[in-house]
Amino acid sequence: MRIQFRMPSVAVLAALAVTAMIAVGLPASTTAASLTASGSATTSAGMGSWCSVPNPSVSGNVYSLSDFTEIQAPESTTDTGAAKTTVRMLVLPVVNDGSFDPVEPLPAQVGGVDNQLGVRLWSCTPGMSSTQSIKLTAWRGSYTATAASAWVWDVAPTSVSFAQARLNAGANLAINGATTTTTRPGTEVRDAHRGINNLGGQSGANADPVTMRYSWMLTNGRTKNADFTNDPACASKTCHVDGGAGVTNYNNVFSGVDTAAASNAVFQNSTTYLAEKYYSGAGTWPSTTTTTTQLQCSSQTRERIWFWYTDWSAWSAWTDATGTACPANTDLRQYRSQTVPRTVTVDSVPTVTPTVIAPKGSNTNDALLRDTTGTLIQYVVLEWWGTGTPPADLEVEVFVK
Template structure:
């Protein structure tokens, strides 16, 4: 006969074993690479780096299984300037979200832990219309064969052309600003005074001829949202939708003295050639409704954490 003391001891031993198994599984989850899981459970040790709190799950899309998701830490170093850049061709063919719908170009900034979300590093995302027959130089593909997996070389050809505009504008004098026809190529995503609290900001037009200012750029802290506290699902992403000052087939929407009006950047359905296409044999349209070239860059003294990713989409 088992007495009350033995029964209590047996129950306590069973409870201890259950909690030991739970603790072991939690520890395994904590140390399993985020590149494989794209999620983690906060512990007492790393709770100070997230606002989510101890024992809270947080996840970001995994670039290994979502080619339209790009990890900042994996961006290509850009020369010796201390920044890292990638350029991605974006079309409406289902790779960047369901084909059809409203066709709006956008980018979503994801993060979990807040220890890299600082004010001494910055991020900038812009989009550009193509020229009629651009010189296209490609880097090796990443995670697939489609548009989302391709990277345009930022140091040569058309890539170098739009990186110059993205970083310095038309002249590089007085900050990044665009003049004349360069204004008709630009769409803003995470630039032109945008951040997570002013996601609808748009570029200022300076002077009567509308010199287009495409600075300021958000810091990591002002662009990303870490996991928020509370009992509901984690809220750790910020959405930015592309806008422009060109319209129709690419005309500048504004006069010499009249200001332009903001336009949504929507992409037509695409079923044309797949990259890497040779010069002049890719998308035939240069009006921005068939392909957008999205330039993503980060720089600063604090590198991004593994869970800081950008998701480019066509909604």
């Protein structure tokens, strides 16, 4: 843990602080007002107040905002000379391999289900930037046929840990189109996260591909003091749900202190946001199937030649009736009816479901990267932007519950 002390009188208590730290088993060697340890401290031993956050060098699934990669994010899909936006971003392939286990147990009020993806924001700074912005999203992959050369890594995953892996997100052009065999995954999710890439766009009766691949964690609509399950609206198959505008003002989403009351997302100096989505399976729109009965009719006819009738023809094939009864019989046509069971499937209004990542099991890294269900891998994008650099104690922990 990185531990920050807020001492009542540094000049008077410096020596006592060292003594107290030794007494409670904390490292006594400090630099300025912070020190680093792999454990967590839970008592100030009468020496004033302090605050601890995880140590990224010990916990590979913890990422300090000040260490995010700075990229020039393109705004154009065709012009390499077009304006670019400076952002700090990490694109992480998240699997349930143990390297994304929570660094400490999640508080009870967080809720959620086993193996659910989520993020926890850690901080010790009491007053944070009100102008910087943050956005954290997750995306189902669609890379079954992606060429090996399209996988461009800053740090490739190992056979034992994905937490250290980083997809490269620095391509000079933005992407706005359906996934192809040459699409770079890091670039595609970068631009989908930023709202530039519509992944081919909604077409006809098909569901919007962005909605079918997107899971929200922290974006506009969620804060530490509001209901942290506040979800984007989606009532029909044509709805478009994406990463939104992000959240401006860190004080609205980080706890920032070690004395905050446990409520909603907040527990002491951390806040937790769980991943949720509207799609199911490999991007399937929810539907409702019912069994009902269908009236069918069959008819036979005969001709009238002057004063007499010919014989009845053979019965026609059964056809679905358009109403609740077959037509009335006449001299030249008569009907028979039957009812048959009929299964009817209709699109339904989607319900929010947790984004769950199953244990890795015996799957190879290649199989995990090419999963299209979102149940073996989620591509998580962490981004902040704005003037200045956040303090080192502002961190994002990505976990599988």
